[in-house]
Amino acid sequence: MAETVQTFCRICEALCGLEVTVDGDQVVDIKPDDDHVATRGYGCLKGLKQHRMYDTPDRLLHPMQRTDGELQRVGWGDALGSIGGKVRELIDSHGPDSIAMYVGTAAGFGVLHPVFAQGFMQGVGSANMFSSATQDCANKFAVARHVYGFPFTQPFPDLDKLECLIIVGANPAISKWSFLQVSNPIRRLKEVEARGAKIFIVDPRRTETAKVAGEHVFIRPNTDVFFYLSFLHELLATSGIDRARIDQYMTGFDELCRVAEAWSPERTAEVTRITAESLREMVRAYREADGAALYCSTGVNMGTNGSLAFWLQECINAISGNLDRAGGTLVSTGVIDFPAFGKKTGTLLHDNQSRIGGFPSVNDSMPGGILADEILTPGDRQIKALFVTGGNPLITMANSERLREAFQQLELLVVLDIQPSETASVATHVLPCTSPLQRPDLPFVFPLMLGLQSKPYLQATRAVVPPKGEQRDEATIYVDIAKASGVKLWGSAAAQRTFEAAKALHSIGRGARQPSIPQELLLSGLLRITKQGSFKNLLKQKHGRLRPEHEPGSFLGKRIVHDDNKVHLAPDVLVKQAEKLEAD
Structure with missing residues (x-):
């Protein structure tokens, strides 16, 4: 007798809610969960056909x-x-x-x-x-540790409220976004544009994302760092910064200014093929928006100067006053303060x-x-x-x-x-x-x-x-x-003994089934420790349970893990590397 159960996909960051039809021990169909609290009935082809891969004849069954x-x-x-x-x-x-x-x-x-x-x-x-x-994506982790004090501190665009979004070297229509869970990115981008926000897609090719939303801005491959330098240069030249915010929550601003000093839009245009006029248009849209964000992904990450480019992006979002504000970039929390x-x-x-x-x-x-x-x-x-x-x-x-x-x-x-x-x-x-x-x-x-x-x-x-x-x-x-x-797991004899015992107890009465640690019990323990209730109770909310909305203003001066509790705009290692760009 076939039955349908709710679950969620785990083959990419979107984690789309799914309804899976099971007949005996066999998955016979997968559909999007129309009632899911966040993903709203979306599922990509890979997610909806994944069971076919799991049931192929060459699936591993034995050691x-x-x-x-x-x-x-x-x-x-x-x-x-x-x-x-x-x-x-x-x-x-x-x-x-x-x-x-x-x-x-x-x-x-x-x-x-x-x-x-x-x-x-x-x-x-x-x-x-x-x-x-x-x-x-190691560039993002390395830069985040220098700038924010912890590699997993990764600000993300507030898609629901921003008025200007500049996407550099990313193709979320295909990749389903990265470092942010966004289901149905094409619909989300169209919604952003429909409410009047400006979107720019900076990319060497007219990507699938550029075809569905925003204005495509061609850039010469592997020149992203120079785009960011001239963007910063123009932002500073037009006073598009929040000096009070900088002085209160950040260090290294003067050193950052010196990094961008020589890189005018006219100069970088020779390298990036983005005209000075186009560059200034983007900066103007970014500066005048009531909430804006620069966002990049693997096209930037895997470039020659991916770390420098991402660092400059984070600095621009920060000094413009867009970091930790509604419509800008947010730093949220999960079930715990993981950076702490x-x-x-x-x-x-x-x-x-x-x-x-x-x-x-x-x-x-x-x-x-x-x-x-x-x-x-x-x-x-x-x-x-x-x-x-x-x-x-x-x-x-x-x-x-x-x-x-x-x-x-x-x-x-x-x-x-x-x-x-x-x-x-x-x-x-x-x-x-x-x-x-x-x-x-x-x-x-x-x-x-x-x-x-x-x-x-x-x-x-x-x-x-x-x-x-x-x-x-x-x-x-x-x-x-x-x-x-x-x-011993984690170097702890106690932990090793505990999990061996837990596996032995959980495996009693399993018959021909393979022995296993009590996975649901461990997951429930994690939920209880973080005050999220039990695994069993969460299962009852089969379409997911909404958590509190993100809180703009909850990061700067409160959750940065540097000892001085400030954003470091000019880490020595990045400034010194930027000085070498003249040779490029």
């Missing part, structure tokens, strides 16, 4: 281990024993940094998966964490350095671009083992042939995934994981802990269908790998 050059099916006991034994051997022989982990985007869209993956690596004692974020928690605990604030190149960690992660070198270069702290969780770096990372060569030299390569992948094809072990529809969940860290939502809400979902074969959720897998490796 695989490489024997005589071929991946062969083994039991969980054998796989875990082999992995754990090699981890212990490598730590004893080469130290904890010989063990590394790559965390992919798929891991980030759940709550428990990244927490337990990080817990395992902390138990190992290794600083060799890599992630897909270092490929397309991070500062107190050191979460995401470790100052590690890579062995190759001496690069600083960002969000406690090393640059993905040096992973092959870290594996292939002999010496102390050389990576000998790699766990790949929720990602496929042989497809997503540059110079994949060299990375493949590096992966083939590893003594241990463990891939946790739902399907065979390019990376899994060279792995020593492949472990079958549950899909998003096979696990309970809450919205991931950005909306849950940071409030990065255009419309704040909270939602819980149970597993829509059960796991098949020997599939296990990633959190349980890391509890098991830690035990087999003789390490």
